[in-house]
Structure formats: C-alpha cells, structure tokens
Amino acid sequence: MSFIIGICGGSGSGKTSFIRDIRKNFPTSEVCIISQDDYYKPREEQKVDENGVKNFDLPESINMVEFASDLSKLSKGETIQRVEYTFNNEKSDPALLTIIPAPVIIVEGLFVFQESNLWNKMDLKIYIEAEESSQLIRRIKRDQLERNYPLDDVLYRYQHHVKPALQLYIAPFKPKVDLVINNNISYNIGLELLTSFIRSKINKETHT
Numbered sequence: 682m683s684f685i686i687g688i689c690g691g692s693g694s695g696k697t698s699f700i701r702d703i704r705k706n707f708p709t710s711e712v713c714i715i716s717q718d719d720y721y722k723p724r725e726e727q728k729v730d731e732n733g734v735k736n737f738d739l740p741e742s743i744n745m746v747e748f749a750s751d752l753s754k755l756s757k758g759e760t761i762q763r764v765e766y767t768f769n770n771e772k773s774d775p776a777l778l779t780i781i782p783a784p785v786i787i788v789e790g791l792f793v794f795q796e797s798n799l800w801n802k803m804d805l806k807i808y809i810e811a812e813e814s815s816q817l818i819r820r821i822k823r824d825q826l827e828r829n830y831p832l833d834d835v836l837y838r839y840q841h842h843v844k845p846a847l848q849l850y851i852a853p854f855k856p857k858v859d860l861v862i863n864n865n866i867s868y869n870i871g872l873e874l875l876t877s878f879i880r881s882k883i884n885k886e887t888h889t
Contacts, residue, residue, distance in 0.1 A: 690809030693816030717790020
C-alpha cells in the first residue's frame with residue numbers, strides 16, 4: 682500500500698505552487714499527485730447563491746465518490762485517467778490526465794479532509810497557512826491570468842464563497858493536522874522538510 686499525504690489550505694494559500702515544487706523533486710515512479718480540482722461536478726450541477734451566482738466553494742461541488750474511488754485504485758496500484766478540469770476557462774483545452782500509482786501519493790484540495798473515510802486513509806496531513814490578505818492577492822492574480830475571470834467576479838466570489846468556505850470547512854482542520862506550513866512569505870523550509878521526509882519514506886520502501 683502507498684503512503685498517502687493529504688495537503689489542504691484555503692484558496693490562494695499556495696497549495697498548487699507548493700505541490701508543483703514537490704513534484705520537481707521526484708519522478709512519477711516515486712510520487713504521484715491527485716488533485717481534487719479535477720473532480721468538480723459539471724457547471725450545471727453546481728449550487729447557486731442568493732444572487733444566482735454558482736458557488737464552487739462547497740464540499741458538495743466535488744464528486745467525492747469518484748475522488749475516493751480513484752484514490753483507492755491508486756493506493757492498490759491501479760493507474761487512473763481523468764479529464765483535467767480547466768475552471769470553465771474557454772481559452773484552455775482540458776487534457777486527459779494519466780496518473781500512475783507510486784509509493785507516495787499526494788492528495789490535495791480544499792476539501793480533502795472533509796470526508797472521514799478520506800481523512801482516515803491519510804498517513805500524513807498537512808495544512809498550508811497564509812494570511813487572508815495574501816490569499817486574496819494570490820487569488821486575484823491566479824483567477825485573472827490563469828482562469829480568465831473578471832476582477833468583479835473574483836472579488837464577489839472571495840467575499841461570498843471563498844472566505845465563508847475557509848471558515849466553515851477548511852480552517853477547523855488546522856489544529857488537527859500533523860504539520861502546518863506557513864506561507865505568508867515563503868514555504869521553502871516546509872518544502873525542504875517534506876521533501877526530506879518523502880525521500881526517507883521512499884528509501885525505506887526501496888530497502889525493505
């Protein structure tokens with residue numbers, strides 16, 4: 682069975698960049714990554730708020746059943762395929778992702794800690810922390826540049842969807858995780874620690 686690491690944090694906390702840097706340190710034969718972003722339900726199935734705006738910052742926005750099923754397959758050594766989610770960006774063409782099982786599996790997303798069956802499968806749980814102002818700035822940059830969202834839309838969603846989701850569904854897990862990584866300025870120390878930890882796990886697996 683693979684060693685499973687769960688990584689959570691608020692939108693704009695830096696999870697994606699952190700995991701991208703972890704990815705650089707290991708080949709796919711040693712570490713595989715499964716992102717909850719690729720399990721968003723279709724746009725027409727998303728709930729709308731009191732102003733008729735679709736809210737993607739709810740646990741029920743994610744197809745948890747398929748996510749849990751694919752994680753189980755990976756942990757048993759099965760390869761999975763998933764169509765990349767492009768956040769409804771018309772300028773982006775989704776790719777077909779092939780995720781090959783590895784000794785270490787990283788699962789990441791806003792709501793990876795929500796389901797008790799997923800929580801219990803994780804051998805190491807990490808929370809990426811950042812101040813609200815830092816998260817907002819990062820989200821504005823990301824959503825405008827990468828996802829082609831208008832600024833007014835980004836600010837509305839942050840106030841009415843993102844911030845409440847952080848308070849209700851994400852932040853309560855911070856005291857319960859194994860490691861909190863501060864990313865107000867830099868996550869480099871946390872990156873070094875996790876990289877060393879993963880490497881030791883892989884070396885141990887190799888020599889047993």
